[in-house]
Amino acid sequence: MSAKFVLKVSGEQFMFNLQAANGQTVLTSERYVTKAAAIQGIASVKQNAANDSRYELSESGRHFNLKAGNGQVIGTSQHYSSEAAAHGGMDAVKRAAAEGLVDDQT
Template structure:
């Protein structure tokens, strides 16, 4: 089920969260200096989310980052209770990013 990218202004720029269809946050972006940068980050998530090789797990396997083709982190997960839960988190990102809409709250 497609999710929603929620774009917000932060104290030091812009950031977005990807929400699953049930409203849960499944990915949070880095901070961007400009709105255009954040919008490019959203596009990068949409482009890269379906590719399993773009996900990097931490050593414990309980947290992941989604990386662009150049290796730059474009979003990070919460910390999960187990590696299996984190792997399911990557699947949730894939489902949410596919066809997601943008809710611009800036």
């Protein structure tokens, strides 16, 4: 299995999950009003994921947000057992975003 962005409908909105090659969701997007905006969100993840300064670790150190250059949150991680595991999750996002194709399930 390869990494992928799973694009789907959530209610009347669109969102995506970034799945690592092992199938685990490593990043979940915000909700978007249009499919085009969700696709732009995927492009933003691909553009920003490799940049360490775009990650914001929570105060608890157990989850993180990925932000665009304008500071807007474009994805949120799952909750991890430790700060070290959260940093491992950031590395997983970097790898998955670099190779992820879009699986359009809308």
